[in-house]
Amino acid sequence: MDLERPVQIVWQGPFTLAAAIASSTAPSKGVYQIYGQHIVFGPNSLLYVGMTDGQTFGARLAQHRDRWLVHEDDVTIRLGVVADLDSSARLADIEALTIWWHSPPYNSKNIWTYGGGPLRIQNLGARGRLHPEYSSHWKPARTPPDGEHP
Template identity: 30%
Template sequence: MDITTNRLIQIQWDGPYVINDLPKLKNEETDYGIYQIYGNHPVYGHDVLLYIGKADYQTLGKRISQENWLDTNDSNNTKIYVGRFHGSNTPSEIEWSIEIDLAERLLIYVHKPAYNARSISTLRDIEFQNIHILNWGDYRSLLPEISGLRWTSKLDNLEYDIYKWM
């Protein structure tokens, strides 16, 4: 079993933004990626991670504005954090889209935001075994590092011995 080959996805997080800042997030060259929504939840409390979404083939500003975050019980305190992907070179549009999709689904699965309930329960195991996400910048409540090795069954049957002095 090869456990060393990983697909590294690096995300640079920026924020917080508010709903009125959405026009600023429409740069057609860079504003694609993942976003987090923070706000008030009747069970989980104030200023908590509510939702993780993706902007793929449309800008973050356009995608977030399509959702109705103004219609919450405290929309004046809704905070948005945006994650832009970075690396040594920009991948093809198709590859970039695949990375956005994989990152969104693994982030949702691991962090379980309240408003992503449909996406929390399952993860297609084999697809995520070699994914490794590094969150940089203002990633807020997200874990700084997420590995598919930890969140899938890839290591479940790995035989190992407890270290001991010889």
């Protein structure tokens, strides 16, 4: 896929965690955003970006609930359906580029580098705090902390 044909993600939400988990119409492949209270960034902060491939949004979010979301306040979820998704590798690139561009504080991978293929993403619908559009060819403006390498 070249950069002239952008990947489009149609976002829905925000949902409560319980409503997102209970959703039975969610596709088995997609991306999601988790928002909540952050000690530095405040209320309604983008905390985490993830993907689900081979399980429903509800099943994946239940895993997060059981591991760490039970300790978070004011959690809301946004669910993204990727138009014309052609492979699991493309989905992983979409997740990685979204993390690289937005640096959610609870993600640990893909913060300082993007190693996927050429990609341009357009976020449509209820996109929350995500940029409307971003590309692997554009560089987010930030400098890694001392001792870390981009």
